[in-house]
Amino acid sequence: PAMSSGAVAVAVVGTGGTAPDLGPVFAANIVPMVAFLLGGGVIGDRLGRRPVMLTADLARCAAQGTLAAALFLGRPHLWLFVGTALTVGTGNVFFQPALSGLTVQVAPREQLGTANANALFGMAQPGAQVAGPVLAGVLIAAASAAAAIAVDAAVGLPVLGGLPF
Numbered sequence: 001p002a003m004s005s006g007a008v009a010v011a012v013v014g015t016g017g018t019a020p021d022l023g024p025v026f027a028a029n030i031v032p033m034v035a036f037l038l039g040g041g042v043i044g045d046r047l048g049r050r051p052v053m054l055t056a057d058l059a060r061c062a063a064q065g066t067l068a069a070a071l072f073l074g075r076p077h078l079w080l081f082v083g084t085a086l087t088v089g090t091g092n093v094f095f096q097p098a099l100s101g102l103t104v105q106v107a108p109r110e111q112l113g114t115a116n117a118n119a120l121f122g123m124a125q126p127g128a129q130v131a132g133p134v135l136a137g138v139l140i141a142a143a144s145a146a147a148a149i150a151v152d153a154a155v156g157l158p159v160l161g162g163l164p165f
């Protein structure tokens with residue numbers, strides 16, 4: 001999802017949308033965060049981090065793949081952008097709390113008291129938040145916004161190779 005936000009903005013405008021059309025699209029990505037953030041952590045604790053993260057990735061990948069395909073085929077309606085943003089935002093709400101609790105489960109017990117595990121996680125996430133939009137810009141300039149969204153969707157596929165839950 002780190003690459004798609006800029007690519008979605010370019011795609012909305014590139015398919016005939018206007019700047020005010022971006023409001024509902026970006027709001028649809030944020031609304032799930034406000035609505036489900038507390039519940040996202042609880043679900044990850046109750047159902048297990050792995051199945052929650054895999055399900056969230058599957059939903060995000062399917063939504064972004066659908067949008068990318070629609071963009072490659074023509075000019076999708078604004079409702080598809082909004083629906084994709086809503087699905088990706090909902091996936092993020094469930095994925096992020098599960099991911100943040102994963103450090104404790106994955107790091108060796110002797111490393112938990114040190115800053116090593118948290119520092120690595122703390123560097124990886126902001127690194128992706130910087131690298132994602134940069135890579136998206138390169139892909140948009142070299143190919144199209146649809147290509148950037150498709151690559152962002154495909155990034156989740158190796159993780160999904162761990163299915164079934």
